[in-house]
Amino acid sequence: MFDVKIHATGSDGNCVSISNGAVTILVDVGLPKTKVEKILLAAGIDPTKIHSIWITHEHQDHCRGLGFADKYKIPVYASEGTLKALERLDSGKVIKAGNSICFEAFSITNHMFVTAFNVSHDAMEPLGFAIQSGAGKVSVMMDTGYVTDEMLHAMANSDIYVFECNHDEDMVVNGDYPDVTKSRVLADTGHLSNEAAASALAKLVHGLGEKIYLTHMSSNNNMPALAQGTVKRALKAKGLLAGKHYELEVL
Numbered sequence: 459m460f461d462v463k464i465h466a467t468g469s470d471g472n473c474v475s476i477s478n479g480a481v482t483i484l485v486d487v488g489l490p491k492t493k494v495e496k497i498l499l500a501a502g503i504d505p506t507k508i509h510s511i512w513i514t515h516e517h518q519d520h521c522r523g524l525g526f527a528d529k530y531k532i533p534v535y536a537s538e539g540t541l542k543a544l545e546r547l548d549s550g551k552v553i554k555a556g557n558s559i560c561f562e563a564f565s566i567t568n569h570m571f572v573t574a575f576n577v578s579h580d581a582m583e584p585l586g587f588a589i590q591s592g593a594g595k596v597s598v599m600m601d602t603g604y605v606t607d608e609m610l611h612a613m614a615n616s617d618i619y620v621f622e623c624n625h626d627e628d629m630v631v632n633g634d635y636p637d638v639t640k641s642r643v644l645a646d647t648g649h650l651s652n653e654a655a656a657s658a659l660a661k662l663v664h665g666l667g668e669k670i671y672l673t674h675m676s677s678n679n680n681m682p683a684l685a686q687g688t689v690k691r692a693l694k695a696k697g698l699l700a701g702k703h704y705e706l707e708v709l
């Protein structure tokens with residue numbers, strides 16, 4: 459089984475580690491580099507052992523700590539658009555949506571495949587990632603305005619979902635954000651609502667003990683109980699109960 463740790467999530471910074479026991483990767487380093495270092499060490503992760511860092515897109519809350527990659531000479535993978543926006547096309551490694559990169563393939567237990575898929579966010583070329591190995595499958599989808607069939611296909615049959623569940627639409631509409639920010643959050647290239655996350659998860663989760671992490675939650679336009687209730691209701695409509703058919707954690 460994969461070991462997934464959500465070290466930080468939300469618009470202040472995102473960082474997820476994924477390990478199959480032999481290989482550890484990070485998805486996003488959206489905290490200052492010293493903080494990335496500190497939280498990883500506190501979690502028992504040796505920075506010198508990190509195989510690679512996968513960046514979903516160029517917004518600061520996802521890549522602020524890229525100096526951490528430079529310090530430890532860790533390869534950085536992202537889309538061409540993201541690497542261009544980060545001015546790292548020369549040093550980064552390009553992954554295209556639909557493509558898989560396989561590494562440590564010398565033994566069946568150590569291999570890991572990372573497959574990228576397009577998401578819909580107001581960045582140059584944002585990606586989500588599906589990570590597979592003998593340890594199972596983990597999907598990471600953050601910062602997307604909606605979920606397409608292609609995204610569902612890429613994430614299908616995961617054991618672990620790291621899923622954006624950003625806001626309650628009514629809270630955004632009736633909240634304090636300036637109109638331009640409200641429109642941005644609610645746009646197709648914005649962030650995922652509780653309802654949209656719940657509806658996508660209802661299509662993905664089969665009740666086989668999947669683990670769901672609800673992430674990138676707004677502290678202004680959401681409440682953990684609201685997000686959790688929305689997802690639980692959608693899955694209950696399929697006959698699936700938290701704690702029995704799947705595990706749910708709100709971060």
Ligand SMILES: Nc1ccn([C@@H]2O[C@H](COP(=O)(O)O)[C@@H](O)[C@H]2O)c(=O)n1
Binds near residue numbers: 469643675677
């Ligand atoms: N005053 C603000 C607050 C937030 N944003 C952006 O909106 C998105 C959602 O943020 P949450 O903290 O509510 O999850 C995110 O992209 C923020 O950067 C903003 O532009 N201005």
